[in-house]
Structures are given as C-alpha cells and as structure tokens.
Amino acid sequence: MSDIEELKELLSVPRKIVITTHQRPDGDAMGSSLALYHYLKENNHHPTVISPTEYPSFLCWMPGNDSVVIYEKEPKRCTQIVEESELIFCADFNKLERLDVLGNIIEASSAIKVLIDHHLEPNDFATFTFWSAQACSTAELVYDFIVRMGDKNVISKDIATCIYAGILTDTDRFRIPSTSPLVHRIAAELLELGINHTMIYEEVYETFSESRLRFFGFCIREKMQINKELKTGIISLETDDLKKFHIQTGDTEGLVNYPLWIKGIRLSVLIIQRPDGVKLSFRSKGDFDVNELANKNFKGGGHRNAAGGKSLLSVAETREQLISILAPLKKQLNP
Ligand code: 5GP
C-alpha cells in the first residue's frame, strides 16, 4: 500500500491530531499548520496546532489563529495534548531539534508522525514523509498532500488563504528561484477560490509599527557593513539596539533581505543577539550555498539561498568568525 493509501485509511475515522512546526514560526510554518488544521477539521478530526514559541503579530490574522496553543506559554497543556494524540503532523522543519523542548516530547510520543517539509537533509523521525526540496514552501506540499488525498474539492477559502500566505512568504513574494510555473498555477487556483490576496499581502507586509520601520532604517544606516571584496552585506544587532526600538519576536523578519538590494551583493547575513545566544540568518543569490555554510559552521541549515544558524560567541566575535570563514570562499562569491 502506498503512503497516501495508508494515511487515507488511518484518517478514515476521526482522530486526535497534533500539528506542529518549528520554533519562532514564519509565514510558511503558520500557513501550512493552519491549512492542515482546517483541512483535518473539515474531515471531522480533532486537530490542535501547537507552536513551540510565540510568533509575530503579522502572522496572527490567519483563520484559525485563535485555536493555536503555544508550548512556551502552556507547557503542561501542550504535553497533555501531545500525549493524547494519535497522529502528529510535523510541518516545515527537518529535525526535531528545531522545536527545542517540544521536540523531545514529540520524539517520546508513540503517535504516528507525518512529516511535510521542504528543508534539505530531513532526519528520519516520521512514519510518513512528504518531502521535496524542490517545493517552494511547505504550503505547496500541503496543497499537494490534500490533492493526493483526493480532497481538492475540500479546499475551502480558509485553507486557501493559509496556503497562499505560506507560499507568498516563503517565495518572498513569488521571487525566489523555486517559484515554479506550478506554484503560479496553485496560486491561480487559490485565487479562484475567492481568497483576498491583497488583504493577505497587507496583513503580512504592511502592518509595521512606526518604531519597527524606523528600526529598519536604523539597521540599514547604522548597522549594515558592506564587504565589496566578499560581495557580502552584514547587519549586526546587539541587545541594546533591539531594546531601543522595542523590538519583539518576529520584528526583524525580512531585514536580512535588504543588503541584497545592492547591485553586486550576493550574500547577506543578519547577526542578532538573542537571550539564548547569537542567531544568524543567511540569504544568498545564485549558486552560493548558505545551507552548507550554516550547516558546517553554525549548527544550522535550511535551503541553498536561505538558511539560519547559531553561535555561542558574542555578536562581534561571530562577525569576525564569519568573515574569516568567508575569506577563502571569495572565488565562490565572485563567480
Ligand atoms: P531564517 O533566517 O528566516 O530564520 O531561516 C531561513 C531558513 O533557514 C528557514 O527555512 C528556516 O527554517 C531555516 N533555519 C533557520 N534557522 C535554522 C537552524 O538553526 N537550523 C536549521 N536546520 N534550519 C534553520
């Protein structure tokens, strides 16, 4: 029996289901999770979306958002929901470590795990895996999953809205190379279901506070260093920089893209001091592989042109370390 046939059989009776995603979820993580939530609910299951951590207000407008339970706020309740679940959908992550403590609880659970993801090198922790690194987003794979389940006609406006939000954000507004003709066809079908794509765009990208927009200006003006030889832009942020502008979780989302607006820049890195260590975000253009860079040097990963990682050094030391790692890669950055 194929995976999809087996899952169809498992899902032929109402199930208690957990849907979860990576910590500090982004638009694809929340869009994919909530699309699955609506899909499973419409099929008479009892799904709960559990996010390991909180997420920014520009993702809180999605239909079903009020039902999301946050592990860091309600660990006991979340543990109980996981323990009672029969199936766990794991959306938009390749390793359980990306869920921090919640990952251990899920690992210990005997529920059947279904992974839907597009990150490189997924770990083998799920019973069923719907994975493709070619997919522009996990949301694209959720769409594909629903179609393969024979339920294309079940796709409601709510499901469509969440899938569109995932695709919109993970393709950086239909920009990145994995935005295939198929992605545009899926988007067209979602539009035909009556979604309000202008509203979705505005909710995600045009809900800045004045302080956040001024913070972006400050980062570009004061905190961005351009290394012309390495064709690299680095924005480094200390705790004080974040405090000054009242920056909260998710407020730095999108900031890493700006150095790439400069002609010739091929690599952009955002280095931020977080309470639990330094977080790095990498974005590249063309063949320069930031998944490899993050994986080899910063305990991270992601995709060829977008990845993340961490460091236990200070922000300044991390920047120095990064530059020393990049120096021998100068040829790759100047193809
Ligand atoms: P961001 O820079 O927006 O946090 O992440 C960019 C991409 O890299 C996303 O697909 C994200 O899931 C992935 N990513 C970010 N941080 C990490 C990490 O620490 N480990 C791994 N494996 N992937 C990460």
Ligand code: MN
């Ligand atoms: Mn994604």
